Amino acid sequence: MGNPSFFQRAKRFLLGAPRDLFDPKIFHKISLIAFFAWIGLGADGISSSCYGPEEAYLALGGHTVLAIFVAIATVFTIFIISGSYAQIIEVFPSGAGGYNVASKLLGEKAGVVSGSALVIDYVLTITISVAAGADAVFSFLPLSWGPYKFWFIAFMIMTLIWLNLRGVKESVTVLTPIFMAFMLSHIPLVLYAVGHHAAELPTVASAVSTDLSGAVREMGWLGVGAILVRAYTMGAGTYTGIEAISNSMPTLREPRVQTGKKAMLYMAVSLSFIAGGIILGYVLNDVRPTEGKTLNAVLFGKLLVGLWGSGTGEVVVAFVLAAEAALLFVAAQTGFLGGPQVLSNMAIDSFMPHRFAHLSERLVAKYGIYFMGGMAYLMLYITGGSVKYLVIMYSINVFITFSLSQFGMCVHWWKDRHEAQGWKFGLGMNGVGFLLTASILCLTVWIKFPEGGWVTLLITGSFIVASFVIRRHYRKAQGHLRRLDELLLQLPSVTVPAAQEPALRRDAPTAILMVSGYNGLGMHVFFSIVRSFPGTFRNFVFLSAGVIDSSTFKGADEVENLGRDLSRQLQNYVEFVKGHGYYAEARCEVGTEVIEIIDHLAEGAAADFPNAVFFAGQLVFKEEGFFNRLLHNHTAFLAQKKLVFAGLPMIVMPIRVL
Template sequence: MKPSSWRERLLGKARDPLSPETRHSIALAAIVAWISLGADGLSSSSYGPEEAFRALGNYTHLALFLAIATAITVFVVALAYNQVIELFPTGGGGYRVSTALLGPSAGLLSGSALIVDYVLTIAISVAAGTDALFSLLPLGWQPYKIWAACAMVLFLLWLNLRGAKESVKVLLPIFAGFVLTHAALIAWGIFAHAEGLPLLIPNTLREVRELTHEAGWFFVLAVFLKAYSLGGGTYTGIEAVSNNVDRLAEPVVRTGKLTMLLMAISLAFTAAGIILLYLLWNAAPVEGQTLNAVVFGDVLREMGFDGTDLFVALAAVLTCEAGLLFVAANTGFLGGPSVLANMASDSWMPHRFRYLSNRLVTENGILLMGVGALIILLLTGGKVSVLVVLYSINVFLTFSLSLAGLSSYWIRNRDKPVYKKHWKRRLALSLGALTITSAILVITIFEKFFEGGWATLLITSVLVVISLGIRAHYRETRRRIAAIDEIFAGQAFGSDCTPPPLDPQAPT
């Protein structure tokens, strides 16, 4: 059998780039984009709230404020990123924003952070999804968790080499299952303890006053800000829509804003709701299980499930959760190659990252994302607590650069007639979001520098240095070509050219 037929069997037949159906098959409508791109944000509710709640330690009564702050932050960042969609409807997200509004150096830093971010998107999403599934298994199965995660990365890599549309179709039912099961459990779990809700706020305020009297306001604020920042993984993925606007169905700006709205509403409800469940149900860590598995098990038990029925119901919920996390991992395979292609166009990356395969996917970028995720998983052992630190730092570095660029843009263009009426409102939104993201970035680096923070800063710095070397190579290549052009600039061409006699013995 011919080698090409093996490739065709594995990846599928080549697509016709001139076919009218091709653009339709790869463009994402708002609902499909919510699944494919928004899943990255929504899935972070599977690990972000848990990291934040754990960071509170014994001061869990602060979780009420944490839930409120989480919901507000989601909407502030999402609204700010709507401006990116408007100003950059061709996609590129953080890289394009930073390059256009702050300059090439800021763009390089943002792009490098985004590439690492998307590799970590795949790694942390698959690791968290595997954690959810292994919460159903005995502790003796834990050593096999890392290998299951690696196998899932390889599976997603294969799906994406075939084309994004197939991977979305495969994972769509699981996404719908997550939304339905988690919305039902959160709503029922809060309703079941509704009798405690009227006293929740006064009790929380009383406990905060007592703690403040004992330890001081600075201590209370420090505990809250630490938990709020370490739960920064909750907000990751919001930028995925702006990074991939070019993949959306026309009109792309409207589709992008609708996708962002769907993602913000679903993420705010899910993340804040899960934190409230932890608080209302007094969730406590159990070895070998995620905190979501623990609290959902308690809610299902209260609903009347027990024995085999309880296991089946919890398995359905956690399988949907794992499925959504695998959809989120797919975002890394969509967004990462897109950023690589944009950087390759500016000669920060090898130009081959711009090229499409015969399946009309950026094959080289997809391969790099998959291999990078496998390496990160093996080096960290697939530990979500470590991966979320690496992930959050780069995400909030990109957030901060993009929002700083937006703030600068509104200040510079405040006198333009088209912006005169609303530039102050947009600037206030950009600055507010910038304050939040930069604060989370600084606190996370300070708190977790020696627990993995240094690693992500080192990886991003190395990538920046490599990119500088690649651009220097292309600059030198262009210089040499220009020198050769000068040598032959005076040569006759066209009708004035007299070809020399052909000599079969002479060099070609």
């Protein structure tokens, strides 16, 4: 109360001022247009061109000319998966793509598997992107600086956490110049890598035919097919991130469906052009592995040094590779945008702690951001920041989500084939998408499992188990709370007519109750006060905070509706208490921080009723461990700590329901 504390001033300086929930243009100010969605959400997919094509090319061994077939398959796959997710955007414009699709079309168990896989994939996106970017940065620095790379990665993760706590649009806007530097440097290079060898295409075609014939004689068609399939599968990292736009639809500007589909088209065209062009560039320029360098570095070095000489060419190469490194940091942003959104949707369904659905003053899912950052640090600790190990763990999870989403959409089109227009096209698109993604998933698990892929599956499996344990706990707690709600059906009848309402005496003893709406818990606290302090209080004031979370934040109108609904609920308390001979009134506010709202309401109530005692109910458990503290808020104790420090008496009434 009073002047803001040092902590509050520091928070305002670092994270920015609170958003105005009632601003009718609030969504316009914080949402992303298609261009910024392409940057913030598409950077993950586009950055995979820094390592995905290389993995596919190297998997061919000595038959590198066959990479042309891999390039064609890569471009085809990108457009199929992107087109499939464009269908998902139309059917599920609310976002959380993989989780919502699997939950609604295949059942909640499939949804939890898809959502859990997606969350871990986003965690790995953050870690591998920052680690790969750090590798690129430190490749230009002296070897003696190597020991500091781990701490550099940790610093970059912390920086991204800070940017995202400030807000989605702010974080994307800051990273826009990096994204554009990458695109403006790589597009001309890809064009040059392919274009200046256009006259040699007949020779290349002849070489492909010769190499293919030789490979068939050596290994047979089955062996050649196995090599191509392995190369195609090893380049699966190229497709990760395509789903990010579908998963993060709530961050897009209205009309969301059109914005999402436009951003998806931007990403599909740019990713297919760069990834496919780089693979062709490897073939046409006869790129060979060089120790200590990525294949992109070798390719761009050949092109630029040959074009401008060793001096200027090497400087430009350094700039291009620096742009690659910087884009990988931008790609980590996708994990901080998509991961909290999936966690929020799972929290709304009680598969994750409910606090993951809460929004901060800046209207971001702050607990989801903390979780993603913390898990990224855990992965960093497990792998030591090794990109080689992270690549092995990567890409498995996203194809679990891909496969479930595509199969779910196939089920959707088939069930609605009599009502949905264009169902045959949708079924065909998602059917091909399912066959591709499921095949890649099976082959990726088979190839990468013994090399460390089992770690990813173990972590994901543990996350799935934890989700069901959390859901079971919440259901058990809700069952006990429903017994309290039955109290509302057994309330004693009113004894005082409305015409004889008690007069207001502000100096009379007053009980100020903090409630979360009209429910059995609030009524139980009222009866506990009357029973514990018989004849003491003549006034009862009910305070309530309407908390905006990701499920209720749909615009200024929805915020106002929440406030009106909360006022109507509190009026039930007022009418009941007045009907039993007490004076009563209710006050409420809507916001994102429940403690700050209660603090503000309490300040006003204490000024109006100087002889007041504050009360709140708190669920108590037989064994109060970390698990219970994580899943249930302790608003009553936090409010008590703040009010008592301000000199206001407060009593917490225990509610034993478990």
